[in-house]
Amino acid sequence: MTDVAAVLTGLLIGVLSGLIGIGGGVLLVPLLVIGFGFSQQVAQGTSLAALIPTSIVGVVTHQRQGNLDARAGLVMGAFGMLAAVVGAAAAQHLHGKVLERLFGLLLLFAAYRLWRRS
């Protein structure tokens, strides 16, 4: 039953991100925490894992359409990777409540951006 719910959740996130061009994590993490009772850490880790194949598909699509500046992607990816390791390691040591509050701030920022853009 949870399996069906997981696929449906993916479907919902996919439709929303396709429709309004917003990344998955910002929607997925709170859904996993509120809807499925994941801890903040496991929700964030699971969301990152789901991002791997999804972003690869996206990059291939952009590459085919000639939108990809590979150099910019590589530079941001290299620095981002280092930052991701530091951030992810820090997240393992932070208290779940602290992480939830930080994520709350991030959500407010994402909400502001989404509202401004629309």
Next chain:
Amino acid sequence: MGGGFVMVPLQVMLADVKPLRANAASLAAIVPISIAGATVYYLGGSGGRPALDLRFAGLLVVGGVLGAYGGARLASRVSSLWLARALAIVLALVGLKQLAAP
């Protein structure tokens, strides 16, 4: 999370990159970022257990790929303005809830 919502506006504002190209480069950067991040979550959870659910992630991807395809096709036909606004309100409410939670 991958960080696209930071990388895309930064490229557009600071380097005058077109949004579509900024989006593509940001996605390319998210590939190594998400691999590195997920690896740390996998190896470094509290008590040595992986802090992620790979099986669940796989199921999400199955639905997500189908949904993204459908959503992208729908996007050219429906106005996403109110949907985006409604979603912004939901995100803000969830954000406030997470900040205010005891």
